[in-house]
Each structure stands twice: as structure tokens, then as C-alpha cells.
Amino acid sequence: MKVLKVATASNPNSVAGAIANTIKDYGEVEIHAIGAGAVNQTVKAIAIARGFMAPLGMDLTCVPAFLNLVIEDLNRSGMKFIVRGA
């Protein structure tokens, strides 16, 4: 599954465009976010992406889950979102 990484500084509109394009191509996308700010931007982006998909007759659903990554030898925990076209 294609993975998008979202940061606190990510623009939700740009992320929404990437989500919409990936769903159109692959039907689903996984999004990784570490930290409350990044999670917030991700949720906004998914809400915006629903607006991009609605005219195509598609809705999006997301399934959140926990994520454990090792970045530069440090354990980081975050959230991942599996977003699917429906």
C-alpha cells in the first residue's frame, strides 16, 4: 500500500490532493503521522479529500491504528490511517 507521511507543517489541502489522487489510482492509501499536530493535519486532509471524491460518487472511510517506528535508533509512536474509497 502506498504510504504518505504527514507532518505538523504539512498543508492539509496539499495532503488532501495527494490522498485523492492515490485513492483514484490504487483504491486505498496509508497515512503516517507522528504527534498531535500531524494527526490533526491528517484528519483535516481526509475531511477535505472527501470533498474531492464526492463529485466522483465516492466516499472515503478511514481506519486509525497505532504505529511504531524506529527513526534514527529512537522508538517513536504515532498513528496510521488506512483510507479507502467506498
Place this chain on the structure above:
Amino acid sequence: MKVLKVATASNPNSVAGAIANTIKDYGEVEIHAIGAGAVNQTVKAIAIARGFMAPLGMDLTCVPAFLNLVIEDLNRSGMKFIVRGA
């Protein structure tokens, strides 16, 4: 639809229990969160609630949307999550 309100200080495990119970009773629940911290707690709670529902053979999907509220004459924007058992 029953509405749960989540704050930054909410305990994700407690919210997850409330989500699971409401889904068992009503099949769906709406969650309101204002601010990045509250959105983060909500996403964690939904991820935990999936673990509560899995042994019952149910999965949860969530649909995020924007939320506009007037609280004490001030406009506040936040996120709402519509969570459904699947």
C-alpha cells in the same frame, strides 16, 4: 445520533469504552473534538475501540468532517468523527 465530546485531557481508554458501548447500542456515534490535542485523543480512542470490537467480529470505520460550533458567543471550529460498526 449520540454525541461524545472529547477534550485534550480525556483518557483515550475511557473514551474508547464509551465508543464501544455506544456502537453496541446504536450502531454509530458522533464524536466532537476541538483542538489538535482533542483530535489526537479521539483518533487514539477510535484505534483502541477497534480492539474492543474485534472480538465481537465487528470493525469500526470513521468518517471525519469539519465542525462549526458557537460556544459562549464565539465561533469555534473543530473536527467531528462519525464512527460506525462494520
